[in-house]
Amino acid sequence: xxxxxxxxxxxxxxxxxxxxxxxxxxxxxxxxxxxxxxxxxxxxxxxxxxxxxxxxxxxxxxxxxxxxxxxxxxxxxxxxxxxxxxxxxxxxxxxxxxxxxxxxxxxxxxxxxx
Amino acid sequence: xxxxxxxxxxxxxxxxxxxxxxxxxxxxxxxxxxxxxxxxxxxxxxxxxxxxxxxxxxxxxxxxxxxxxxxxxxxxxxxxxxxxxxxxxxxxxxxxxxxxxxxxxxxxx
Numbered sequence: 705x706x707x708x709x710x711x712x713x714x715x716x717x718x719x720x721x722x723x724x725x726x727x728x729x730x731x732x733x734x735x736x737x738x739x740x741x742x743x744x745x746x747x748x749x750x751x752x753x754x755x756x757x758x759x760x761x762x763x764x765x766x767x768x769x770x771x772x773x774x775x776x777x778x779x780x781x782x783x784x785x786x787x788x789x790x791x792x793x794x795x796x797x798x799x800x801x802x803x804x805x806x807x808x809x810x811x812x813x814x815x816x817x818x
Numbered sequence: 819x820x821x822x823x824x825x826x827x828x829x830x831x832x833x834x835x836x837x838x839x840x841x842x843x844x845x846x847x848x849x850x851x852x853x854x855x856x857x858x859x860x861x862x863x864x865x866x867x868x869x870x871x872x873x874x875x876x877x878x879x880x881x882x883x884x885x886x887x888x889x890x891x892x893x894x895x896x897x898x899x900x901x902x903x904x905x906x907x908x909x910x911x912x913x914x915x916x917x918x919x920x921x922x923x924x925x926x927x
Binding site: 708710737739746747748749752760762792794796806807808809810811812814 | 852854867913915916918920
């Protein structure tokens, strides 16, 4: 069974631009969560989607948004990029939302904002 | 607000040693606790998942325990190997997943 895939793996953008990252969950998984990882803040929860609905959202500004499609694939978008958005963005999938489900992570997208 | 702390932040041991990594959390109302491994610049690999009703889980040379009442978990690694060198993260799940800052483990040959 294929794992969680994320595209692109690396991305370089300049301040003010916007970016879209994609995540394909493990087949059969319906929940996708997104995380931001930086050296200073560690891993922080962005949002979780389940059945095309945002189920939970972390403490990030409105520039960060996401969506989930009917095939459970998810995208996250960051508008008006800032230098501080440079990070490793990880997505994780699980069978169902919340509850005691194991999360499986993708390899991440490394975003660099210049 | 749930806070997760991992001690030590870094650990260096010679090959073959048994070692313990610690994780503490402030709110005992959790669904589960998960231990992950992360290699530099890579994603997270799930090692062990302990449900809130469980006390421990084992996989090969790894054993994780959970004491919800005291807000603690430990990851025990037996007979460490250089290939175990990585950052180990614990995370607790309720409405969302909260991560510790990790323990960077180096196992020297």
